[in-house]
Amino acid sequence: QSVLTQPPSASGTPGQRVTISCSGSSSNIGSNTVNWYQQLPGTAPKLLIYSNNQRPSGVPDRFSGSKSGTSASLAISGLQSEDEADYYCAAWDDSLNGGVFGGGTKLTVL
Amino acid sequence: QVQLQESGPGLVKPSQTLSLTCTVSGGSISSGDYYWSWIRQPPGKGLEWIGYIYYSGSTYYNPSLKSRVTISVDTSKNQFSLKLSSVTAADTAVYYCARDSVEMATKFDPWGQGTLVTVSS
Numbered sequence: 001q002s003v004l005t006q007p008p009s010a011s012g013t014p015g016q017r018v019t020i021s022c023s024g025s026s027s028n029i030g031s032n033t034v035n036w037y038q039q040l041p042g043t044a045p046k047l048l049i050y051s052n053n054q055r056p057s058g059v060p061d062r063f064s065g066s067k068s069g070t071s072a073s074l075a076i077s078g079l080q081s082e083d084e085a086d087y088y089c090a091a092w093d094d095s096l097n098g099g100v101f102g103g104g105t106k107l108t109v110l
Numbered sequence: 111q112v113q114l115q116e117s118g119p120g121l122v123k124p125s126q127t128l129s130l131t132c133t134v135s136g137g138s139i140s141s142g143d144y145y146w147s148w149i150r151q152p153p154g155k156g157l158e159w160i161g162y163i164y165y166s167g168s169t170y171y172n173p174s175l176k177s178r179v180t181i182s183v184d185t186s187k188n189q190f191s192l193k194l195s196s197v198t199a200a201d202t203a204v205y206y207c208a209r210d211s212v213e214m215a216t217k218f219d220p221w222g223q224g225t226l227v228t229v230s231s
Contacts, residue, residue, distance in 0.1 A: 035216050047219035092215035098172050099159035099216045
């Protein structure tokens with residue numbers, strides 16, 4: 001059972017916009033920034049969004065993040081086949097005094 | 111460009127200690143701007159934060175693993191290491207090392223490629 005809750009799966013067709021949610025609590029998302037990771041099959045995770053809504057250099061602006069209260073969301077617009085991957089949210093938890101991840105969402109491009 | 115590379119045995123017997131090293135290249139592990147982290151991923155499952163170390167030796171561990179985990183740093187070799195004691199099959203996972211930001215915890219970037227450690231007799 002992960003501290004942060006994500007839907008196990010999501011899907012969309014090429015060109016569509018999809019969103020992935022990440023639900024937490026006051027001790028993690030409610031009081032700290034959220035980061036998102038993309039894990040392509042057989043590879044290490046890659047930082048996709050940091051500090052709730054910032055994109056590292058090289059990440060397309062099709063990817064965007066937002067946070068409200070104790071929840072966060074990752075949005076992918078103009079869905080492409082290469083976006084098919086697992087996506088994870090992460091945040092610091094002040095109660096656990098440690099980092100916590102969501103359980104991951106497997107995105108399928110139909 | 112900073113790169114991280116994990117190394118260590120791929121097979122560990124139950125009840126023994128898992129030992130891994132992460133070598134940092136392209137940057138100094140003694141930079142005060144970063145923590146140096148270990149994260150693992152059991153086959154087919156999600157990510158789990160194990161803990162991190164600052165160059166000074168200060169550590170933070172996942173409470174669920176704290177009694178079995180030791181993370182250490184060797185600034186002279188630009189390396190940091192993980193030891194996990196009394197392993198069981200549940201500790202079988204791909205182990206990643208990653209750089210974390212002091213200012214924004216859980217901003218892991220970059221990551222090592224990961225190394226699979228199997229616990230089996």
